[in-house]
Amino acid sequence: RHLYTCTQNSLSLIISVFVYISTFYQAVLQALEDGLKKADADPSVKAVMICGENGKFSAGADIRGFSSPKTLGVALGPIVSLIESSEKPVVAAIEGVALGGGLEVALGCHYRVAHAKARMGLPEVTIGLLPGAEGTQRLPRLIGVPAALDMITTGKHIPATEALKLGLVDEIVEENTIEAAIRLANKVIGQPLGPRRLSLKPVPKLPNMEAFLQEAQVKVKRQARGFLAPELCFQAVQAATQRPFAEGVRRERELFQVLLSSGQAQALQYAFFAERAVHRWATPAQPTAASTFTVAGQGLGTMGQGIVTSLVKANIPVVALEQNLEYLNKGRKAVMVLLEREAKKMEGGAQKLDFHNPARLQFTVDFNLLHDVDLVIEAVFENMALKKEIFHKLSNICKPGALLCTNTSALDIDEIASATSRPQQVIGTHFFSPAHVMRLLEIIYGRHTSPSAIATAMQLAKDMKKVGVVVGNCFGFVGNRMMFPYVEQAVFLLEEGSRPEAVDQVLEDFGFKIGPFRMSDLAGLDVGWRSRKGQGLTGPSLPAGSSARQRRGQRYSPLPDLLCERGRFGQKTGKGWYQYERAGGRTATPDPWIHGFLSQYRDTHRIETRYIDQEEILERCLFSLINEGFAILAEGIASGPEHLDVIYLNGYGWPKHRGGPMFYASTVGLPRVLAKLQKYSEAHPDVPKLRPSAFLKKLVAVGNAPLKEWMSYLSRQSPKL
Ligand SMILES: CCC/C=C/C(=O)SCCNC(=O)CCNC(=O)[C@H](O)C(C)(C)COP(=O)([O-])OP(=O)([O-])OC[C@H]1O[C@@H](n2cnc3c(N)ncnc32)[C@H](O)[C@@H]1OP(=O)([O-])[O-]
Numbered sequence: 222r223h224l225y226t227c228t229q230n231s232l233s234l235i236i237s238v239f240v241y242i243s244t245f246y247q248a249v250l251q252a253l254e255d256g257l258k259k260a261d262a263d264p265s266v267k268a269v270m271i272c273g274e275n276g277k278f279s280a281g282a283d284i285r286g287f288s289s290p291k292t293l294g295v296a297l298g299p300i301v302s303l304i305e306s307s308e309k310p311v312v313a314a315i316e317g318v319a320l321g322g323g324l325e326v327a328l329g330c331h332y333r334v335a336h337a338k339a340r341m342g343l344p345e346v347t348i349g350l351l352p353g354a355e356g357t358q359r360l361p362r363l364i365g366v367p368a369a370l371d372m373i374t375t376g377k378h379i380p381a382t383e384a385l386k387l388g389l390v391d392e393i394v395e396e397n398t399i400e401a402a403i404r405l406a407n408k409v410i411g412q413p414l415g416p417r418r419l420s421l422k423p424v425p426k427l428p429n430m431e432a433f434l435q436e437a438q439v440k441v442k443r444q445a446r447g448f449l450a451p452e453l454c455f456q457a458v459q460a461a462t463q464r465p466f467a468e469g470v471r472r473e474r475e476l477f478q479v480l481l482s483s484g485q486a487q488a489l490q491y492a493f494f495a496e497r498a499v500h501r502w503a504t505p506a507q508p509t510a511a512s513t514f515t516v517a518g519q520g521l522g523t524m525g526q527g528i529v530t531s532l533v534k535a536n537i538p539v540v541a542l543e544q545n546l547e548y549l550n551k552g553r554k555a556v557m558v559l560l561e562r563e564a565k566k567m568e569g570g571a572q573k574l575d576f577h578n579p580a581r582l583q584f585t586v587d588f589n590l591l592h593d594v595d596l597v598i599e600a601v602f603e604n605m606a607l608k609k610e611i612f613h614k615l616s617n618i619c620k621p622g623a624l625l626c627t628n629t630s631a632l633d634i635d636e637i638a639s640a641t642s643r644p645q646q647v648i649g650t651h652f653f654s655p656a657h658v659m660r661l662l663e664i665i666y667g668r669h670t671s672p673s674a675i676a677t678a679m680q681l682a683k684d685m686k687k688v689g690v691v692v693g694n695c696f697g698f699v700g701n702r703m704m705f706p707y708v709e710q711a712v713f714l715l716e717e718g719s720r721p722e723a724v725d726q727v728l729e730d731f732g733f734k735i736g737p738f739r740m741s742d743l744a745g746l747d748v749g750w751r752s753r754k755g756q757g758l759t760g761p762s763l764p765a766g767s768s769a770r771q772r773r774g775q776r777y778s779p780l781p782d783l784l785c786e787r788g789r790f791g792q793k794t795g796k797g798w799y800q801y802e803r804a805g806g807r808t809a810t811p812d813p814w815i816h817g818f819l820s821q822y823r824d825t826h827r828i829e830t831r832y833i834d835q836e837e838i839l840e841r842c843l844f845s846l847i848n849e850g851f852a853i854l855a856e857g858i859a860s861g862p863e864h865l866d867v868i869y870l871n872g873y874g875w876p877k878h879r880g881g882p883m884f885y886a887s888t889v890g891l892p893r894v895l896a897k898l899q900k901y902s903e904a905h906p907d908v909p910k911l912r913p914s915a916f917l918k919k920l921v922a923v924g925n926a927p928l929k930e931w932m933s934y935l936s937r938q939s940p941k942l
Pocket of ligand 1: 280281282283284285296297298318320321322323344345348351352353354494497498
C-alpha cells in the first residue's frame with residue numbers, strides 16, 4: 222500500500238508497504254499513522270491520496286492474524302478515525318478490491334474514487350466476524366440502514382457501478398484511478414471537511430425504522446440457523462441507529478470480541494484457507510488446453526442443462542449434443558430459459574452473456590461435430606452400459622488430445638475408461654445439482670488418468686468458477702461415500718423409534734439447510750431404489766429367502782424400498798417421508814400415515830420402540846459420516862481433511878460455521894468421537910460403518926493429533942494427489 226501526499230499539482234511517495242493489510246499488520250498501521258501525521262504536519266502538503274499497490278486497494282486484515290493470540294484487529298479503528306480527522310482532504314483511489322478493513326479505511330477518507338471494475342464489500346461476516354474498525358457505524362451513515370445492513374450481514378461484494386448508485390463512492394472512472402483521485406484531491410483543497418466526516422453525520426432516518434429493524438432481525442435470524450455473526454452484525458448496525466457514534470463504536474468492539482472468541486470464527490477462517498488449499502494441487506503437469514477449451518456437453522437432461530449453462534456463463538464455447546431431435550429441442554428450450562435468467566441477473570454488470578452466437582453455443586445431434594473439441598463432458602444418466610457405449614464412440618471420433626469427462630456420482634471411472642483407447646484421458650467430473658448454481662466439482666482420476674488430464678480438469682473447474690477437488694476412484698467417491706452411512710443411520714433411527722421430522726429437526730438445528738429425509742424427498746426416493754435394485758439389494762435380483770433386515774451379513778433397512786413400492790417417491794409424487802400439498806409440492810408436512818406405517822413395521826419385525834434423544838440422533842448420523850472420512854483418508858482417496866471439508870461445505874450444505882465434518886471432529890475431540898463410535902458399534906455390531914476406523918484409533922493413540930498433522934501419520938499417499 223502506498224500513501225501519497227499531494228502538494229498542489231505534484232505527487233510524492235511517502236511510504237510503500239504491502240497490498241494486504243497483512244502479516245505486516247502492525248508495520249502497515251504504523252506506516253499509515255506516521256504518513257498521515259507527517260502529511261498533516263507538513264504545510265506544503267495540501268491533500269492526501271491513499272491507494273493500493275499493483276492495482277488492488279486492499280483485501281483487508283490478514284485473516285491468519287485473527288487466530289493468533291495477539292489479535293490486532295481493533296487497532297485499525299483509531300487509524301480510520303485519524304484519517305477522518307485529518308485537516309487536509311484525504312481521497313481513496315480504489316482499484317481491484319476494497320474489502321473488510323480495506324473498505325473501512327476508505328470510509329475514513331473524505332472522498333472515494335473507484336475504478337469501474339473495482340469491487341467493494343465488508344465480508345467479515347463470512348469469516349465469522351463483523352467490520353470491527355468502525356465500519357458498522359460509518360457505512361449506515363453513508364448509504365443508509367437498509368443497504369448497509371444488506372452489505373454487512375451478507376458480506377457480499379458489490380461492483381463499482383452499484384457502489385456509485387448507493388453513494389458509497391463519489392466517482393467511478395474507466396481509466397487511471399490514481400490520476401482521477403489526485404484531480405479530485407486538488408479540486409477539493411480548501412473546501413470544508415465537516416460534511417465529509419462520516420462520524421459526524423446522522424444515520425439517515427426511515428419513516429418506519431423500528432418496524433424495518435424488527436423485520437430485518439427476524440430475516441437475519443431465520444437465515445443464520447445458529448450462525449452467530451449475521452445476528453451480531455445486525456446488532457452493531459442497530460446500535461448505529463440508537464446511539465451516538467462513539468457509543469456505537471464501543472458496542473461494535475464488544476460484539477467483535479464475542480465473535481472472535483466464539484469458535485465459529487475459527488471454523489470459518491479454516492474454511493477460507495481450506496478452499497484455497499484445494500487449489501494448491503502439486504502436480505508438475507500443465508493443463509493441456511488452459512482457458513481455451515471448446516467443450517461438448519453430451520446429454521441435455523437436468524445435469525447436462527446446468528453444465529451447459531455454467532460453461533456458457535464461464536465464456537467457454539460449447540457444442541451441446543443430444544441423441545435425437547426431440548430431446549435436443551427439449552434440452553435447448555430448458556438451457557435457453559436458464560441462460561435468459563442468468564443474463565437478467567448479470568444485467569448492469571461488467572460482463573454480458575453471449576449465448577445467441579452459434580460460435581459460442583451450438584446445439585446438434587451430429588456426433589461428428591465433436592471431432593474438434595478439446596474436452597467432452599458426458600452427462601447421460603447413470604447407466605454403465607450406456608456410458609461405455611458413448612465413451613467407445615467418443616474415443617473413435619474425438620481428436621487425439623481431447624479430454625473425455627464423465628459426469629457421474631458413483632460409477633467406476635476405470636470401467637468407463639476401459640471402453641476407450643485412451644484411458645489416460647478419461648476422468649470423472651461429478652457436478653452437483655443444479656450444476657449452474659452449485660460450486661463443487663469432484664474431479665475423479667482413474668488408474669490410468671494422466672497428471673495433465675487432472676490438471677486440465679482442475680483448470681476447467683477454475684474457469685467455470687467452481688471449487689474443484691481431486692479425489693480417487695471408489696464407490697460414491699468422497700461426498701456420496703460419506704453420505705451413505707449418514708443416511709443409513711437416519712433410517713435405522715426410524716426403525717428403532719424415531720420419526721423423520723425428529724431426525725431432520727436435530728440436523729437442521731445443527732445447521733444443515735435440510736435434514737436427510739427432506740433431502741431424500743427432494744432428490745427423489747426412486748433414485749436410490751434404482752441403484753439398490755442394480756446392486757441386488759432389493760427387487761427381482763434379490764436372492765429368494767433373503768432376510769428382510771439383513772444383506773450380506775449386515776443390517777439393512779428395507780424402509781425406503783417399502784415406500785417406493787407404494788409409489789412414495791418424495792416431492793414429485795406428493796408423498797415420501799413427508800406429505801406435500803400436491804405432486805411437485807414443496808411444503809413438507811409430517812404424515813400420520815408414515816407414523817402408523819413405522820409402528821406397524823416395528824410390530825412386524827418385533828422391534829421395541831424406544832425414545833431416542835437428540836444427542837444420539839446427532840452423534841450416530843454425524844460420527845458415522847466422519848468415520849467414513851477417516852477411512853477415505855487412510856485409503857489415500859483424498860489429499861487431506863481440508864479436501865473432505867471443502868466438499869461438504871460446497872456440495873452438501875454442511876453449516877459453514879462448523880468448518881466441515883473433519884474440522885468439526887477435531888473440535889469435538891477425536892477421543893470423544895472414538896468413544897461414541899465404540900459405544901454405538903457395541904450396541905449395533907451388525908453395522909460395520911459404526912466400527913471406528915483404524916486411522917481414527919491411531920490418531921487418538923498418538924494423543925489426539927491436531928488436524929493439520931493428521932496426514933503425517935499415514936505412510937501411503939497417491940502420487941496423483
Ligand atoms: C477489526 C478488523 C477489521 C478488519 C477485518 C478484516 O479486514 S477481515 C478480512 C476481510 N477481507 C476478506 O474477507 C477478503 C478475503 N479475500 C478474498 O475474498 C479474496 O482473496 C480476494 C477477492 C481478495 C482475491 O480473490 P482471488 O481469487 O483473486 O485470490 P485468492 O482468494 O486465491 O487469494 C490469493 C491469496 O491471498 C490470500 N488472501 C486473500 N485475502 C487475504 C486476507 N484478507 N488475509 C490473508 N490472506 C489473504 C489467499 O489466502 C491466497 O493465498 P494463497 O492461497 O495463494 O497462499
